[in-house]
Amino acid sequence: MMASTVAKSTDKQRKVASRSGRPTGRPAVEESPWASAPSREMQREAKRNAVLTTAAKMFNERGFPATSLDDIAARLQVSKPTLYYYVKNKDEILLECVRKGLHMTLDGIEASRQAGGNALDQLQACMRSYAAIVIQPFGTCLIRVGDEQVPAESRKELRRLKSAIDHEFRKLVAQGIEQGLLRPCDPKMAAFVIAGALSWIGRWYQEDGDYTAEQVIDQCVEQLLCGVLMPVPASPTVIRKAGTKKAPTRKGPVPEV
Numbered sequence: 001m002m003a004s005t006v007a008k009s010t011d012k013q014r015k016v017a018s019r020s021g022r023p024t025g026r027p028a029v030e031e032s033p034w035a036s037a038p039s040r041e042m043q044r045e046a047k048r049n050a051v052l053t054t055a056a057k058m059f060n061e062r063g064f065p066a067t068s069l070d071d072i073a074a075r076l077q078v079s080k081p082t083l084y085y086y087v088k089n090k091d092e093i094l095l096e097c098v099r100k101g102l103h104m105t106l107d108g109i110e111a112s113r114q115a116g117g118n119a120l121d122q123l124q125a126c127m128r129s130y131a132a133i134v135i136q137p138f139g140t141c142l143i144r145v146g147d148e149q150v151p152a153e154s155r156k157e158l159r160r161l162k163s164a165i166d167h168e169f170r171k172l173v174a175q176g177i178e179q180g181l182l183r184p185c186d187p188k189m190a191a192f193v194i195a196g197a198l199s200w201i202g203r204w205y206q207e208d209g210d211y212t213a214e215q216v217i218d219q220c221v222e223q224l225l226c227g228v229l230m231p232v233p234a235s236p237t238v239i240r241k242a243g244t245k246k247a248p249t250r251k252g253p254v255p256e257v
Contacts, residue, residue, distance in 0.1 A: 048086040050076065055090075056097040056137040064094055064145050094145065095154045101142030102161040104133050109168050119175035120182065124221060126172060127198060130165075131217045134202035143202035166191055197224055 054075050058067045069090055073080045087093050108129035113122050133139035147158040169191035176182035182190075198220060205216060 044086070051083060051086050052093060052096050052100065053137055055093045056100075056141040059094065059097065060137065060140045060144055064090075064149050091151050094141075095150050095158075097138055097141045098145065098147060098150055098158055099161075101133070101136075101138035101140075102158060102165070104136070104138060105130060105142075105165055106161065106168075108133055109165065113168075113172075118181060119172055119179050123169075123172040123176055123182075124225065126168065127194060127221045127224065128217055130195070131198045131201055131220060132213070134199055135205045135213055135216075140202045143199050166195060169194055194224055 051072065055067070055072050058071060058075060062071075067090075069080055069083055072093075073083055076083075087096070109126045112125035112129050115122070115125060117125070134143050147155050147162070150158055170187045173182060173185070173187040173190045173194075177184055177187070201216060201220060205213070207213075211219075
């Protein structure tokens with residue numbers, strides 16, 4: 001009698017489980033409130049990136065010395081001790097912000113070169129990529145704050161990365177000269193001028209200004225490549241050197257009209 005009752009009870013439980021959509025024959029698995037390890041790591045990285053992005057924006061707005069961890073925590077609406085789970089101190093935040101800006105720039109230059117084309121095509125693409133990055137939070141932080149405020153032990157690494165950006169521009173200028181696409185010049189000086197002019201966008205560009213980011217980039221790249229002088233018509237001397245014969249001079253008195 002007892003066995004019959006247990007069997008009926010089990011059948012009833014199976015029917016209920018079947019209607020609820022749970023598999024029968026094994027206990028239900030509850031959904032755990034603790035995320036899996038990969039998920040936890042992704043969440044931590046997302047939160048750390050939010051800390052860095054917010055800090056970069058505030059460094060750009062107020063300057064590095066005037067921004068405290070308390071300010072960053074308040075902007076994120078978390079407690080100051082919470083920040084220490086993602087970063088050690090304000091110096092580490094600055095270092096990571098500048099490093100991110102440099103790596104973004106190098107990745108953008110590499111992608112531009114991989115796209116192919118002649119040296120001028122690649123130089124133009126690299127200039128546009130560089131300009132687009134210096135108006136983003138990490139790129140702007142790289143330009144406005146500078147590596148002199150980064151801890152001394154990290155300064156060498158950052159300067160190495162900056163040097164790599166400079167050498168990429170130098171190589172493209174030199175290749176453009178070799179291919180006859182750029183006028184002869186000192187690639188080192190040309191690279192300094194290009195990077196310096198484009199970097200300055202990160203200091204004066206305002207999102208609510210008269211020009212969109214795309215318009216700013218277009219005009220700056222065009223003026224750097226084409227200059228601001230009007231084309232000067234070739235003089236007669238230049239024309240003669242190019243192979244044009246000089247018009248014959250009439251001898252004798254000038255006829256009366």
